[in-house]
Amino acid sequence: MKTTAKETGTSYTNGNTNVLPEPERKGRLLDLKSLTGKRVTWIIILLLLFAVPLLITKNSYLFLLTNIFIWSVFAMSYNLLLGYTGIISFGHAMFFGIGAYSLALTARHVPSGEFGFLLAILLTVGICFVLSLIVGLLSLRLRDTFYALITLAVATIFVIIAEQWRSMTMGNDGFNFTATLSRDLFGFINLLDRRHVYYIALIFLIAMFLVLKRFIHSPVGRTLQAIRDNEERVASLGFSVLNYKLISNVVAGVMAGLAGVVYAISIRFVSPASVLGVEKTIDVLLMTVIGGVGTLLGPIIGAGVVEVSSHYLMGLANIHPIFERWVIMFGVVFILIILFFPAGIVGTINQKYKSKKRKGKSHE
Amino acid sequence: MNTTTKDAKGQSHAKETTKEKIIETVNVTKSFGGHTAVNAVSLTIFDKEFKSIIGPNGAGKTTFFNLLSGQMKPTSGKIHFRGKEIHHLPPHKRTKLGIGRSFQITNVFPTLTVLENVRLAVQGKHNIHYSMFRHYRYYKHLEEEALDALERVNLREKSDQPASALAHGEKRKLEIAILLALDTELLLLDEPTAGMSIDEVPQIIEVLENIRDQRDRTILLIEHKIDLVKHLSDSIAVLFHGKQLADGSPEEIMNNEQVQSAYLGGLYDDAEN
Ligand SMILES: Nc1ncnc2c1ncn2[C@@H]1O[C@H](COP(=O)(O)OP(=O)(O)O)[C@@H](O)[C@H]1O
Ligand SMILES: [Mg+2]
Numbered sequence: 022m023k024t025t026a027k028e029t030g031t032s033y034t035n036g037n038t039n040v041l042p043e044p045e046r047k048g049r050l051l052d053l054k055s056l057t058g059k060r061v062t063w064i065i066i067l068l069l070l071f072a073v074p075l076l077i078t079k080n081s082y083l084f085l086l087t088n089i090f091i092w093s094v095f096a097m098s099y100n101l102l103l104g105y106t107g108i109i110s111f112g113h114a115m116f117f118g119i120g121a122y123s124l125a126l127t128a129r130h131v132p133s134g135e136f137g138f139l140l141a142i143l144l145t146v147g148i149c150f151v152l153s154l155i156v157g158l159l160s161l162r163l164r165d166t167f168y169a170l171i172t173l174a175v176a177t178i179f180v181i182i183a184e185q186w187r188s189m190t191m192g193n194d195g196f197n198f199t200a201t202l203s204r205d206l207f208g209f210i211n212l213l214d215r216r217h218v219y220y221i222a223l224i225f226l227i228a229m230f231l232v233l234k235r236f237i238h239s240p241v242g243r244t245l246q247a248i249r250d251n252e253e254r255v256a257s258l259g260f261s262v263l264n265y266k267l268i269s270n271v272v273a274g275v276m277a278g279l280a281g282v283v284y285a286i287s288i289r290f291v292s293p294a295s296v297l298g299v300e301k302t303i304d305v306l307l308m309t310v311i312g313g314v315g316t317l318l319g320p321i322i323g324a325g326v327v328e329v330s331s332h333y334l335m336g337l338a339n340i341h342p343i344f345e346r347w348v349i350m351f352g353v354v355f356i357l358i359i360l361f362f363p364a365g366i367v368g369t370i371n372q373k374y375k376s377k378k379r380k381g382k383s384h385e
Numbered sequence: 386m387n388t389t390t391k392d393a394k395g396q397s398h399a400k401e402t403t404k405e406k407i408i409e410t411v412n413v414t415k416s417f418g419g420h421t422a423v424n425a426v427s428l429t430i431f432d433k434e435f436k437s438i439i440g441p442n443g444a445g446k447t448t449f450f451n452l453l454s455g456q457m458k459p460t461s462g463k464i465h466f467r468g469k470e471i472h473h474l475p476p477h478k479r480t481k482l483g484i485g486r487s488f489q490i491t492n493v494f495p496t497l498t499v500l501e502n503v504r505l506a507v508q509g510k511h512n513i514h515y516s517m518f519r520h521y522r523y524y525k526h527l528e529e530e531a532l533d534a535l536e537r538v539n540l541r542e543k544s545d546q547p548a549s550a551l552a553h554g555e556k557r558k559l560e561i562a563i564l565l566a567l568d569t570e571l572l573l574l575d576e577p578t579a580g581m582s583i584d585e586v587p588q589i590i591e592v593l594e595n596i597r598d599q600r601d602r603t604i605l606l607i608e609h610k611i612d613l614v615k616h617l618s619d620s621i622a623v624l625f626h627g628k629q630l631a632d633g634s635p636e637e638i639m640n641n642e643q644v645q646s647a648y649l650g651g652l653y654d655d656a657e658n
Contacts, residue, residue: 258509259480
């Protein structure tokens, strides 16, 4: 029998995966230890988060945390585009707004709370799916700048519809639907109880985080990250880049839509400016950049930083008029963060940690 | 099947018995504005053949590859792959048909690890395309095949480093590992050893020799190192100013007066740079 280069290669591989050499084994064990350490940390954080409504009774804090969770999901969905696929959207808020208006309108017009709620979700998923597919097909086969422009244009159309279709949306004023929110959704959820809404948002965040994590680490997710790095080469490996970008666009669109549904439940009010405007897309862009583009945790940290700092900066306005322009103050915060964390908070910490680990390895 | 033969007899046999065309270009032309980089080239590549394309810098070799693999569309002319017109197809469809290529200018995924660079090629080869809810490591065999390809270019130890951390020569080897992992029936190699250090080159030549000796692939190689080309190729085509100057066996090309006077002297100068 003749041994070809290929055959030798394969047998070598097999030999090596069955019996790991000493140093590699040691590495695995250490990894396992730090992995369980990580897991314990996560469990403690989750337990604390679930205990919050029992410890904190002040509704305004619960409200703040709830909104951080929801914005986290919205920013995570944006990060899928910006961080994991490498495309910039200026119209991502349209999906968020569609979700929020779907819930608001069904809450107002559909008497049955359960039916209205499910209908809102169904409408959101359906519309966001089709819309993201169409927008993607229109623009993603062209250069990435076209995608940015077309998303902006389509999102603006939705703002105009929400402003002009007064009979349905109350135009620029928007509308409040607190009175028609269900108090016994599925028999056990009171949408007017801040604690209930807090749990809905928390569970929603955990679920979406797990879905996204799985997606990022799936073959499709890995291909998307390769597209971000070098689109042309991905195509030359036999992948249809367009189809992959479409998948990313649809997943991000539907996820943003669902975040909009939960957001409407939390703020009990919708208007073009509060859920649909282009500024909302800029907000999630900032959250993603601050937290760390292309990291799983980054958007959550970014949402926390932005929400907390804008909450307190707005509060400062009562102390001194200089703080009335809290947006400017926020700009200062933003510049400071980017100065000290050029890859975003999570991104920069990850880099430091990795280079430390590598240095440690070479010292061994 | 065990048809792997290394003896010279096997090689010459293979050349005579397999005369099926795999690629045929008909007057294929590519112009950039007023400049014609590839000018009415009609070239045939036979199945399981090892063919090289030589020519001075700027002769249009890389552009010709871009036309074959779909990065560029011809201005005029036709390209057939196994009798089927392919010049209108986008790159990813040509790869799926079986045309794989490596790039002259290193073209890898800088932020991904070395292993991940190659694993993606294996994933593409196995047509694992729209799997969204399984962990990528679920497909364990992909990783093993990728490590196998890295082994062949001596890059296995670097598998968990980001590609951006590799030295230039190593990136060139990674480029080749990606192509090997893609495992297509036609391999287009654009100056695979350019930019490698002297001690890295023999490994790559060995890889090329091995593929040739297995006689189950068609290879089209662009290369400046004329000794290497002479040694490896069944046939050599010469491009000069976008035009096809000659096409024949290595002996024919080396003895071709036109090739010698017009170009071979210059080629050695090129190789020095
Ligand atoms: N994308 C392009 N745009 C304009 N001119 C190009 C392009 N690609 C190649 N050329 C020109 O085409 C000619 C052939 O280039 P190339 O195919 O890279 O040559 P080779 O690979 O033989 O060195 C050169 O004159 C080059 O400048
Ligand atoms: Mg070239």
